[in-house]
């Protein structure tokens with residue numbers, strides 16, 4: 001037996017996960033919990049108690065569906081455009097914020113350093129996504145599975161989904177492509193929120 005905590009990326013942290021019965025929010029236990037589960041927080045419907053799903057199971061399902069969508073050529077083109085738009089507006093904004101922190105002089109060095117690190121991370125994430133080879137299906141799948149960090153994955157989810165509903169019901173057979181307990185609300189492309197901090 002392996003006693004180490006279950007691996008869990010928490011990629012849905014910025015995406016709305018909702019109970020399909022009472023439409024209340026669903027939230028997993030903290031990431032350090034050995035077995036984080038999404039559970040209905042409102043419990044207003046008799047079916048709510050049965051709406052619980054291990055966090056990695058829900059995240060794996062969502063990621064599989066999202067990567068399958070992402071590799072469609074038309075979607076890849078739109079995604080690249082969306083990322084490009086964000087890069088043009090968001091990076092300069094973060095650079096200005098860093099410059100302001102540095103200029104203030106009374107900000108603890110650790111805070112400036114943290115901001116600088118976070119900007120560096122964003123730059124690297126954007127560079128990966130803006131790579132001209134990035135949106136070939138093979139590259140994307142490989143990027144998602146082996147190279148993308150959690151913040152990039154987390155940043156992409158709200159680009160694809162407005163919300164995710166989970167209902168009670170029997171778990172599908174392992175490896176099944178569809179899970180009837182989960183309804184993904186796909187974002188209509190072109191409605192990417194401009195002020196969203198994507199990565």
Ligand SMILES: [Zn+2]
Nearest residue numbers: 019022040048
């Ligand atoms: Zn509920």
